Amino acid sequence: MIRPGQLLRLLHINWVLVRNGLDEVILATHLFRPVRFLRWLAPWHLLSRRTPRAVRIRRTLEDLGPIFVKFGQILSTRKDLLPDDIADELAKLQDRVPPFSGDLASAIIEKTHGRPVQDIFAHFDTVPLASASVAQVHAATLNSGEDVVVKVLRPGIEPVIRRDVSLLHYIAGLAERYWSEGRRLRPREVVAEFEKTLYEEMDLLREAANASQLRRNFEDSTLLHVPEVYWPYCRHNVMVMERIYGIPVSDLDALHEAGVDMKSLSERGVEIFFTQVFRHNFFHADMHPGNIFVSREGQYMAVDFGIMGTLSPVDQRYLAENFLAFFRRDYYRVAQLHVESEWVPKGTRVDEFESAIRSVCEPIFERPLKEISFGQLLLRLFQTARRFDMEIQPQLVLLQKTLLNIEGLGRQLYPDLDLWQTAKPFLERWMSEQVGARAFVGRMKRSFPEWSERLPEIPELVHRTLQQASEGKLQVQWESRELEKLRHQMQRSSQRTIYAILGSGFLISASLIYGLDGYTPAMLGGAPLLSWVFGGISALLFLAAWETD
Ligand SMILES: Nc1ncnc2c1ncn2[C@@H]1O[C@H](COP(=O)(O)OP(=O)(O)OP(=O)(O)O)[C@@H](O)[C@H]1O
Numbered sequence: 448m449i450r451p452g453q454l455l456r457l458l459h460i461n462w463v464l465v466r467n468g469l470d471e472v473i474l475a476t477h478l479f480r481p482v483r484f485l486r487w488l489a490p491w492h493l494l495s496r497r498t499p500r501a502v503r504i505r506r507t508l509e510d511l512g513p514i515f516v517k518f519g520q521i522l523s524t525r526k527d528l529l530p531d532d533i534a535d536e537l538a539k540l541q542d543r544v545p546p547f548s549g550d551l552a553s554a555i556i557e558k559t560h561g562r563p564v565q566d567i568f569a570h571f572d573t574v575p576l577a578s579a580s581v582a583q584v585h586a587a588t589l590n591s592g593e594d595v596v597v598k599v600l601r602p603g604i605e606p607v608i609r610r611d612v613s614l615l616h617y618i619a620g621l622a623e624r625y626w627s628e629g630r631r632l633r634p635r636e637v638v639a640e641f642e643k644t645l646y647e648e649m650d651l652l653r654e655a656a657n658a659s660q661l662r663r664n665f666e667d668s669t670l671l672h673v674p675e676v677y678w679p680y681c682r683h684n685v686m687v688m689e690r691i692y693g694i695p696v697s698d699l700d701a702l703h704e705a706g707v708d709m710k711s712l713s714e715r716g717v718e719i720f721f722t723q724v725f726r727h728n729f730f731h732a733d734m735h736p737g738n739i740f741v742s743r744e745g746q747y748m749a750v751d752f753g754i755m756g757t758l759s760p761v762d763q764r765y766l767a768e769n770f771l772a773f774f775r776r777d778y779y780r781v782a783q784l785h786v787e788s789e790w791v792p793k794g795t796r797v798d799e800f801e802s803a804i805r806s807v808c809e810p811i812f813e814r815p816l817k818e819i820s821f822g823q824l825l826l827r828l829f830q831t832a833r834r835f836d837m838e839i840q841p842q843l844v845l846l847q848k849t850l851l852n853i854e855g856l857g858r859q860l861y862p863d864l865d866l867w868q869t870a871k872p873f874l875e876r877w878m879s880e881q882v883g884a885r886a887f888v889g890r891m892k893r894s895f896p897e898w899s900e901r902l903p904e905i906p907e908l909v910h911r912t913l914q915q916a917s918e919g920k921l922q923v924q925w926e927s928r929e930l931e932k933l934r935h936q937m938q939r940s941s942q943r944t945i946y947a948i949l950g951s952g953f954l955i956s957a958s959l960i961y962g963l964d965g966y967t968p969a970m971l972g973g974a975p976l977l978s979w980v981f982g983g984i985s986a987l988l989f990l991a992a993w994e995t996d
Contacts, residue, residue, distance in 0.1 A: 453614055460511060460614070467507040468498065501536035508537070513544050513580030514611040518641055524848040528637070544580050544601075549573025552585055552599045559682045567680065571597070580604070581648050581753075586690060593689065595677060598651060600684035605649065612642050648753035651686040657752035658688060664727045670719050672748045693740025693748040696856065707745045713861035717869045719747060720853045724758070724846065725767055725877045732756040732845040734852035736859070756845035761788070764881065766846075767874055774871045778805040791835050803831045815863045943992045950988030957981035 498506075508519040522529060523537035550573060553564045564571050570588040576596060577584045581604060585597045619634035647653060655676045662673035672691065680687035694701045702709065723730035731738075732754040740748040758766065765788040772780035782800040785791045791800065811818075857864050960978040970976065 453610060453617070456610060456614060457617075460618075463507055463510045467503045467510065469503055469507055499532070499536075501532045504533055505536045505540060508540060512607075512611070513542060514608055514615075514645070516540050516542055517580060517645065518615065518638075521641055521644070521848075522637070524851055525637070528633075542579050544578065546575045546578035546583055547601060549575060549585065551602060552583060552597075555599050555602060556597065556685055559685050560680075568595075568597075581645075582651070587687075589677065589680075589687075593677075595680075595687050596674075596690045597680075598654075598686040598688075600649065600651060608645055608649065612638070612645065615641070644754055650683055652681060652683050654751075654753045655681045655686050655688070657755045660729060661723075661731065661749070661752060661755070664723075664729060668722075669746055670715055670722065672742065672746050673752075674748075674750065691740060691748045691750065693742050695736070696739040696741055696747075697736040697859065699859070702741060702860075705743050707741060707743075709861045710864070712741065712745055712747075713857045713864045714869045715745075715747065716853060716856055716860070717864075717866065718873060720849065721870060721873045721877075724849075725763060725874070728757050728760075728763060730756045730846070730849060732849050734849055734856065736856065739856070754845070756849065758846065765790075767878055767881075770870065771874050771878060773808065774867050774874070776808070778802075778808065795835055800835055803834065807831055815865055946988045946992035950985045950992060953981045953985035953988060957985060 505519065508515045519537045519540045523534050523540065525534065529537070552575070553571060553573065556564055556567065556571075560567055567590075568587040569590050569592070572586040574585075575583045576586055580601065582598050582600050585599065587595050587597050589595055615638045616635070619638045622634045655678065658673055659676050659678075661671075662675065665671045665673060674689035674691050677687040677689075694705060694707075696702075702712070720730070720734075731749055731752065733751055734749075738749060738751040740750070742748060765784055769781055769784050772778070772784065778801045779797065781804050782795075782797045785800065786793065786795050786797055854866075857866065957978045957980075960975050960981065
């Protein structure tokens, strides 16, 4: 049920749609028919029809505010869902939210910490360094002298997000029901995914924890510097971290001026990506150029840890094998892996799938980055996969987005980069660590601390077990299903033996009684009655033994 506040916002959304010449969207959803009259209030909608559809969609999202802009930014990476022209146009979406006042930021910090900003920081700059839809960043200096940045959650953002996200859910529901393409595009799932990312970004303690983990992962590496988190100052709406001074990665002139080797910089970008995804299984999933800086020594520096991705070990393994098979142009293996991992339905013909993948990939091999586009490659692969009923893998979506970011970065820094040659040795090393002798040694190394802890207990354990065995007190707990079955069989067979022995006993007794001279108490058909009874019992026992199977 839609609430009055939401209804007003819904009317506003429709108004914006009409204004941007997207009134067909309103007509497509039958429930909005009553507001169709709005189009006559906006005569310029006819003029706007001359503007390309993709531009009209981008403008609409910008007019609808930051949550819709973010939604569009995420959609722009989903070339598997959207037509190319729309995805490319949405990639141009900019967060254009005005900053909130520095005094308001100070007031929020004071309220959260329960003491004046002057007590917390030696200096707090009320002019923001940057301002985005969810948070704003200020420079400050700690009393101990370190330069820091303070990230403050935008006040009042939570209810706005809740209202807009619930509307997006509502619209997704309508789209699924009334739009022919609705089901294929899985709008509900797309919105649910977006909602998760937004709520994760709204918790700055979570972001601080992500930053700490990533910093630890690269502690001994010269590849990436991650700012230190100052935990005592962090709360759910305030995060304080080391301020980094680097050259923005998009400032190519400054990078050249500083003498940074662009080839090695772009190669190290690829290495950071593969290290995060495969070695650490914890990757920065918001790698747009605004979040990446480079030190004068050519080391990467990252900020903004709101969105991080991980993969399950199974996906990680399949993905690495897929990449390697791609790099070796072993399309049969690629197709086989897709069937094994059930990314395509079980009965898919591997040879047919192989040939489809070959026709997509073969044209792009051995070309420098400037001539290939991951976006295009992914798009063609997705089209192929759709023909083969491949399901969209939601767990791989963040990875796909990051891959596109890396491509953009590489293209900008060093367009001649040979992506395949850079990535291949890394993946080969990783795979050899996962299988074979090195993997075995690695696993032994990992489990050694546990074993070394248990080692001193072993003589005592052996002694106790032997003693119990010699005293006949050894107890074994059956746990496996097979053992349990065996136990039942043994139980039944001993029961059968008992029935058979008892049956024989009664049979022998019956014969003895029958053969006794001068036995008179009760007779039946010329034989003692007791002999009949024992014979009967014996027959029943034999029957029971036979039935116990
Ligand atoms: N530790 C830091 N040192 C120096 N500058 C920083 C630091 N952290 C953030 N910034 C600056 O502030 C900007 C915004 O920070 P951040 O990306 O974390 O905020 P955001 O609200 O998540 O923005 P967006 O969602 O647009 O990426 C960065 O692009 C960078 O210029």
